[in-house]
Amino acid sequence: MSPIWRYGRPALVLLLAGLAVGVPLWLVAVTSAKPQAEAIEPNLDLPRSWQPGSNYADAVSEGEMLRGFLNSLLVVVPSVLLVLILGAGAAWVFARRKSKLVSAAYALCISGLLLPPAVITIVMELRQLGLANTRPGMIAVYTGMYLSTSIFFMTGFIRAIPMELEEAARIDGAPPWRIFARIVLPLLRPVIATATIMVMLYAWSDIFYAFFVLGGGDRATLPLNLYQVASAQLYLNNWHLVFAYVVVMSLPMVAVFLVGQRKIVSGITSGAVK
Amino acid sequence: MAHTVVRSEPTPVTGAPKKVGRLPRAAVHHPWWFALPAIVVFAGFFLLPNLLNFYYPFTNWSSYHSDIAFTGLDNFKTIADDGSLLRAIRTTLLYALLAALFQNGFGLVLALLLEDDTRFNRFFRAVFFLPVLISALATGYVFQALLDQDGAVNSVLGTDIPWLGSTTWTLIVVTLIHGWKWMGLSMLIYLAGLKGIPGDMLEAARMDGAGPWRTFWSVRWPMLAPAVTFNVTTALIGSMNTFDIVQATTGGGPAASTEVFNIYMFRIFGQGLYAQASAMSLVLFLVVVTVAIPLVIGLRRREQLL
Numbered sequence: 001m002s003p004i005w006r007y008g009r010p011a012l013v014l015l016l017a018g019l020a021v022g023v024p025l026w027l028v029a030v031t032s033a034k035p036q037a038e039a040i041e042p043n044l045d046l047p048r049s050w051q052p053g054s055n056y057a058d059a060v061s062e063g064e065m066l067r068g069f070l071n072s073l074l075v076v077v078p079s080v081l082l083v084l085i086l087g088a089g090a091a092w093v094f095a096r097r098k099s100k101l102v103s104a105a106y107a108l109c110i111s112g113l114l115l116p117p118a119v120i121t122i123v124m125e126l127r128q129l130g131l132a133n134t135r136p137g138m139i140a141v142y143t144g145m146y147l148s149t150s151i152f153f154m155t156g157f158i159r160a161i162p163m164e165l166e167e168a169a170r171i172d173g174a175p176p177w178r179i180f181a182r183i184v185l186p187l188l189r190p191v192i193a194t195a196t197i198m199v200m201l202y203a204w205s206d207i208f209y210a211f212f213v214l215g216g217g218d219r220a221t222l223p224l225n226l227y228q229v230a231s232a233q234l235y236l237n238n239w240h241l242v243f244a245y246v247v248v249m250s251l252p253m254v255a256v257f258l259v260g261q262r263k264i265v266s267g268i269t270s271g272a273v274k
Numbered sequence: 275m276a277h278t279v280v281r282s283e284p285t286p287v288t289g290a291p292k293k294v295g296r297l298p299r300a301a302v303h304h305p306w307w308f309a310l311p312a313i314v315v316f317a318g319f320f321l322l323p324n325l326l327n328f329y330y331p332f333t334n335w336s337s338y339h340s341d342i343a344f345t346g347l348d349n350f351k352t353i354a355d356d357g358s359l360l361r362a363i364r365t366t367l368l369y370a371l372l373a374a375l376f377q378n379g380f381g382l383v384l385a386l387l388l389e390d391d392t393r394f395n396r397f398f399r400a401v402f403f404l405p406v407l408i409s410a411l412a413t414g415y416v417f418q419a420l421l422d423q424d425g426a427v428n429s430v431l432g433t434d435i436p437w438l439g440s441t442t443w444t445l446i447v448v449t450l451i452h453g454w455k456w457m458g459l460s461m462l463i464y465l466a467g468l469k470g471i472p473g474d475m476l477e478a479a480r481m482d483g484a485g486p487w488r489t490f491w492s493v494r495w496p497m498l499a500p501a502v503t504f505n506v507t508t509a510l511i512g513s514m515n516t517f518d519i520v521q522a523t524t525g526g527g528p529a530a531s532t533e534v535f536n537i538y539m540f541r542i543f544g545q546g547l548y549a550q551a552s553a554m555s556l557v558l559f560l561v562v563v564t565v566a567i568p569l570v571i572g573l574r575r576r577e578q579l580l
Binding site for chain 2: 009010012013016017020021023024025027028031040041042043044082086087089090092093094096097098099105108109111112113114115116117118119120121122123124125140141143144145147148151166170176179180201204205207208211212223226227230239242243245246249250253254257258261
């Protein structure tokens with residue numbers, strides 16, 4: 001390895017990280033600690049007077065942050081669980097059975113990876129089912145939308161698991177549901193981590209579908225609240241509140257990623273690229 | 275005699291349903307009802323709306339009518355006549371192309387820079403993955419604050435450039451932001467692809483006297499084909515469905531120059547013109563299908579050739 005590359009590569013990485021990731025994050029951090037007057041024209045200067053505490057407190061009270069947080073949890077957690085459980089069951093069948101019908105059902109179920117959800121007619125359908133503006137409606141829409149992702153990743157993963165493991169248990173007389181729960185699900189751990197973070201990532205930050213299905217009001221999720229806080233700056237900039245909100249909204253995802261990091265990487269390795 | 279047909283069930287459970295024996299083995303071991311709930315939810319809340327989307331665009335469904343009547347091609351005529359149809363197609367395709375290019379370019383460069391499994395590299399992989407974890411809406415606001423005419427970038431550079439106010443260049447700026455947000459995911463997938471290349475293959479190339487460039491183009495790039503397929507497809511299709519970043523940075527402006535399909539739907543739905551928004555949604559569906567199918571087939575074929 002040439003010496004230029006040996007020292008040049010880490011230097012380049014540091015420079016890129018500083019410019020591309022450091023600067024935007026720095027802007028978020030300092031602006032969220034500034035009083036409104038200083039934050040009106042956002043810049044990279046340190047705050048002249050620090051007031052992170054009151055900004056975050058304002059974001060919580062004016063931005064309805066606690067309600068938004070709870071609302072987000074109430075739709076994201078059930079959606080993720082359903083996507084994982086239903087997806088794993090389907091992936092097991094799709095990976096193990098071989099027939100034209102199975103291939104067709106698999107192709108149909110992963111078509112959601114490519115096709116865009118028909119968001120306008122979803123609203124119509126939910127209205128007819130009495131699920132418009134409700135959490136179950138939102139959960140159903142997220143589950144339908146992200147099932148493809150989990151089925152795709154999990155089917156690829158299960159195909160790589162040797163059949164012998166299942167057969168051994170079958171000879172001991174275990175019925176399918178026990179084989180599924182005791183053998184298949186535990187082996188799926190890495191890919192479950194991947195699917196969890198992907199679906200959580202999408203659902204936690206989604207505003208587009210939440211806007212159509214939930215609208216504003218009592219059931220608004222965190223991103224919808226953030227949108228409201230930021231749209232209110234038509235007359236007066238409130239970047240300090242927006243960025244306090246951005247920090248609080250992002251931290252849970254960062255935490256989830258840090259906890260599951262290693263499994264996520266191995267799940268992507270085995271699911272998407274073989 | 276029923277249970278004797280199933281060879282892999284040597285210990286017949288008493289009271290087991292007799293019918294089981296006549297079913298093929300797969301049906302016993304991996305029964306359909308494990309897949310059924312997923313199929314039902316997917317069909318009900320994904321496929322059915324997409325099917326309905328072939329009907330509602332031809333009606334007068336809106337917040338101004340209490341009942342829905344068939345009106346034929348009126349909605350398509352409206353969006354074609356006011357220019358929004360062609361503009362949305364053009365903008366969305368251009369957006370998807372550039373966003374996929376930037377996302378993959380950045381991701382591949384990062385993967386190559388951070389390829390070795392050192393502690394330093396692992397830390398910076400996580401750093402470059404951070405933007406993926408920040409919501410697209412929040413990303414949009416961060417870059418709005420950076421790129422506003424009174425924003426941070428202009429104040430650092432001492433310039434007065436309207437980064438988000440040009441009818442020609444702003445679309446490119448927004449796609450760069452899109453690439454920035456998702457480069458971490460592309461990076462991970464390229465890293466996975468690089469890791470999958472057998473070490474002795476690289477060793478052989480080195481023995482044959484291939485330099486780093488030669489190794490890259492002749493060995494590593496062809497071996498990355500599956501990662502490229504996955505990354506390019508998801509990036510291209512995913513960015514056709516873009517909304518948050520555009521909404522937060524430009525809201526579709528200036529002069530509708532960044533109005534992609536979803537921004538249009540959001541705006542028109544907000545005005546209560548549901549059928550018209552639905553017409554746009556159908557066009558998006560058709561555009562995605564026409565792009566996706568040849569793309570997937572083409573990339574797959576390329577994988578086999580390389």
